[in-house]
Amino acid sequence: MERRDFLLTAGGGALAMILGAVGESIARAGEAAWAGTQFARDPLPGACLQPLGDVERTLGAMLDTVVPGPATDPEGTAGALEACSMNILLDGSFPFRKYADLFALALDGIATDAYGSAFADLPYLQRLQVLVTAQDQLPMLRLAFRAIRSAFFGGAYNGIGLRYVGYPGPNLGFRHLPEASFRVAVCAELTGNGWMP
Amino acid sequence: MDDRNVVIVGSGFGGAIPALRLAQAGRSVLCLEQGERLAQKDFVQDWSFKAQSRLFVTYTSKDYHVILRYGRGLGGGSLTYAAAMLRSPSEVFEWKDRDGYRVWPASITRAVMDPFYAKVEQEMDIVRASWSDVPRAGGIFGKMMAAMGKTADRSMYPIHDCLQCGFCMCGCPFGRKRHLGVNYIPRAEAAGAEFRVKCRVHHLEPDGTGWKVAYFDPWNVQRTARGERVVLAASALETPGILLRSKPWMKDLHPQVGKNLNQNGDVAFLWRVPDSLAPTYPFMGRNNAGIITYAFWDEHRITIHPGAGPPALVAAMDVFSEKGEPSAPMGVPFKHYVRDQYATHLFPSLAIGLVDGEGTVTVDGDGVVQFDLPLTDRLRAYIARVAGVGRQIADANGAELLRTGGDNYEHGDAHPLATCRIGDDGERAPCTPEGELRSHPGVFVSDGASVPGGTGVNPAHTIAANAERIAVALAAS
Numbered sequence: 001m002e003r004r005d006f007l008l009t010a011g012g013g014a015l016a017m018i019l020g021a022v023g024e025s026i027a028r029a030g031e032a033a034w035a036g037t038q039f040a041r042d043p044l045p046g047a048c049l050q051p052l053g054d055v056e057r058t059l060g061a062m063l064d065t066v067v068p069g070p071a072t073d074p075e076g077t078a079g080a081l082e083a084c085s086m087n088i089l090l091d092g093s094f095p096f097r098k099y100a101d102l103f104a105l106a107l108d109g110i111a112t113d114a115y116g117s118a119f120a121d122l123p124y125l126q127r128l129q130v131l132v133t134a135q136d137q138l139p140m141l142r143l144a145f146r147a148i149r150s151a152f153f154g155g156a157y158n159g160i161g162l163r164y165v166g167y168p169g170p171n172l173g174f175r176h177l178p179e180a181s182f183r184v185a186v187c188a189e190l191t192g193n194g195w196m197p
Numbered sequence: 198m199d200d201r202n203v204v205i206v207g208s209g210f211g212g213a214i215p216a217l218r219l220a221q222a223g224r225s226v227l228c229l230e231q232g233e234r235l236a237q238k239d240f241v242q243d244w245s246f247k248a249q250s251r252l253f254v255t256y257t258s259k260d261y262h263v264i265l266r267y268g269r270g271l272g273g274g275s276l277t278y279a280a281a282m283l284r285s286p287s288e289v290f291e292w293k294d295r296d297g298y299r300v301w302p303a304s305i306t307r308a309v310m311d312p313f314y315a316k317v318e319q320e321m322d323i324v325r326a327s328w329s330d331v332p333r334a335g336g337i338f339g340k341m342m343a344a345m346g347k348t349a350d351r352s353m354y355p356i357h358d359c360l361q362c363g364f365c366m367c368g369c370p371f372g373r374k375r376h377l378g379v380n381y382i383p384r385a386e387a388a389g390a391e392f393r394v395k396c397r398v399h400h401l402e403p404d405g406t407g408w409k410v411a412y413f414d415p416w417n418v419q420r421t422a423r424g425e426r427v428v429l430a431a432s433a434l435e436t437p438g439i440l441l442r443s444k445p446w447m448k449d450l451h452p453q454v455g456k457n458l459n460q461n462g463d464v465a466f467l468w469r470v471p472d473s474l475a476p477t478y479p480f481m482g483r484n485n486a487g488i489i490t491y492a493f494w495d496e497h498r499i500t501i502h503p504g505a506g507p508p509a510l511v512a513a514m515d516v517f518s519e520k521g522e523p524s525a526p527m528g529v530p531f532k533h534y535v536r537d538q539y540a541t542h543l544f545p546s547l548a549i550g551l552v553d554g555e556g557t558v559t560v561d562g563d564g565v566v567q568f569d570l571p572l573t574d575r576l577r578a579y580i581a582r583v584a585g586v587g588r589q590i591a592d593a594n595g596a597e598l599l600r601t602g603g604d605n606y607e608h609g610d611a612h613p614l615a616t617c618r619i620g621d622d623g624e625r626a627p628c629t630p631e632g633e634l635r636s637h638p639g640v641f642v643s644d645g646a647s648v649p650g651g652t653g654v655n656p657a658h659t660i661a662a663n664a665e666r667i668a669v670a671l672a673a674s
């Protein structure tokens with residue numbers, strides 16, 4: 001089946017799933033055409049930076065709470081850890097590296113106060129609660145969470161998150177797909193030339 | 198030391214345009230740009246941080262709630278912007294702030310600006326999108342407006358024969374978007390202007406009748422260029438940064454430099470559409486989705502346009518559903534929500550409107566730019582108004598307005614303005630209407646920093662037209 005037929009037959013709630021598959025096929029075509037672009041790649045061995053020292057478990061648990069992976073997501077699909085989003089926290093070219101210890105300390109502190117144990121030892125729902133509290137106390141964390149989500153869904157280090165949401169990634173243009181545009185006037189226009197007087 | 202008639206800092210709209218006009222007027226022009234000279238082959242379809250950080254400089258507000266960025270490279274923001282080029286409505290130029298102060302000089306009206314807009318349209322070959330150019334997300338937005346009995350208009354772009362790949366904000370790899378690097382800049386070079394890339398300006402020092410511009414060359418060696426005139430066009434974040442770093446040599450620098458930071462009244466949000474309007478396919482098509490509504494302008498002084506959204510952008514937002522699902526932008530429900538909704542039911546939008554600029558740009562002890570954009574009562578009231586309009590549109594269409602952002606409000610990240618604004622009042626405005634720094638004659642500001650307030654629509658066209666206008670004054674000075 002052509003990818004455009006795929007798209008045309010897609011409908012209703014099944015769309016996301018089907019589009020995921022289509023996305024993969026478009027991405028594969030894209031990979032051939034655009035070999036070398038960062039996000040078409042699968043994870044490279046060793047591409048994910050590993051935290052050192054005591055903060056390791058806490059940061060890992062934090063990532064797995066923001067975008068849960070197989071350990072937490074009942075559907076068993078990959079999450080932030082598998083997408084190498086730890087790099088966001090450990091790569092010195094981002095602002096978070098110097099805060100990584102502080103993040104871990106804050107999460108463990110809040111977790112201990114609220115539930116009497118270290119953050120990484122809490123069940124998922126309690127970890128989630130700790131993160132919601134922590135981001136209000138430490139605004140930098142909110143930014144870190146955004147970056148972690150963005151790294152996963154935006155394919156910062158590999159294509160796992162992109163494929164997960166059905167994003168085709170690099171492509172030669174969708175112009176020729178019938179569904180890319182309605183192609184006819186869909187509403188009345190106020191101006192004759194596109195801008196207000 | 199280089200000695201020129203004019204040294205220009207930055208090669209975006211505010212820099213490239215005066216470079217062309219001054220070179221055409223026979224002046225010797227040197228433009229210093231911190232970014233690289235990028236060709237079509239350098240634009241890669243890649244949303245990764247690594248690729249993006251080559252193309253953009255990003256700043257986070259002191260409270261970590263707001264992100265602002267600008268495009269870097271020869272051609273500045275034009276390389277990676279979404280390329281909507283819209284003339285500002287007349288009321289923008291009449292806008293008065295909280296004190297009743299008219300922020301644009303009285304001598305500048307839309308009628309005065311129109312010939313300058315027209316020049317930019319001609320140089321950049323700006324055309325109106327056809328209905329076939331309006332991506333699906335834009336078409337859905339148009340249908341939503343039609344369902345309310347409202348209008349939406351196709352926008353204007355320097356884009357020709359677009360393939361609708363959805364990567365404008367990575368730079369167009371197909372050469373369909375006509376950025377400054379293919380019009381103003383080569384024409385300025387042909388007229389004799391020199392553009393020097395990978396040169397980062399640090400500060401200015403007075404030098405007799407002119408100015409010394411201290412910069413780091415590509416090898417990080419400090420150098421100096423001298424100009425009888427200096428034109429600052431390093432963006433609304435960096436232009437005040439350069440001036441503030443120059444304070445030791447510019448003792449009586451105007452106290453309003455760095456004040457009045459206005460992010461153009463940008464409020465970003467997402468729509469979740471009902472099945473009847475799905476699929477949205479927000480990744481198919483140009484990043485500014487072809488259409489804009491002026492239907493709320495008269496009542497609220499806001500415009501709204503849909504965007505095509507890569508997932509990095511959509512999922513990075515702190516999405517909150519007013520209906521409670523997802524309840525937080527993290528965890529299993531959020532992950533599943535993005536997967537189930539992103540490609541089929543979501544598309545992003547940006548409201549732009551007139552609101553006072555109450556932010557500030559400063560430099561820290563190392564001379565690095567910092568900014569603050571407080572969520573003032575005025576801004577809160579404005580956001581509530583925008584959200585009210587958004588809800589109205591959503592309710593009329595069985596759609597849902599998804600609020601975003603840490604403050605339940607997502608400042609847009611792309612349109613900083615007014616940090617070194619022109620104006621009639623010498624106390625409030627650091628620059629004269631002609632763009633000359635009041636405290637320091639011979640220094641001009643011609644970029645987004647000089648545009649004195651919100652533009653009501655995406656700002657690049659007004660920045661460009663204003664730079665054309667200031668270039669006339671410069672050539673005459």
Ligand SMILES: Cc1cc2nc3c(=O)[nH]c(=O)nc-3n(C[C@H](O)[C@H](O)[C@H](O)COP(=O)(O)OP(=O)(O)OC[C@H]3O[C@@H](n4cnc5c(N)ncnc54)[C@H](O)[C@@H]3O)c2cc1C
Nearest residue numbers: 207209210211231273274279280281398644645655656657
């Ligand atoms: C993702 C994105 C999408 C956008 N889409 C649109 C759109 O569709 N329509 C629209 O109207 N606007 C859009 N904008 C905004 C638009 O790009 C800017 O308003 C416009 O580029 C600002 O022009 P400028 O001349 O003020 O500065 P810029 O275009 O930002 O140029 C400043 C230049 O100065 C250089 N520079 C900075 N500091 C120094 C220094 N110290 N030394 C030397 N050089 C320096 C920079 O590298 C840069 O090249 C978008 C912005 C972004 C970030």
Ligand code: SF4
Nearest residue numbers: 359360362363365369
């Ligand atoms: S959508 Fe069009 S203008 Fe944008 S990058 Fe693709 S081809 Fe170029």
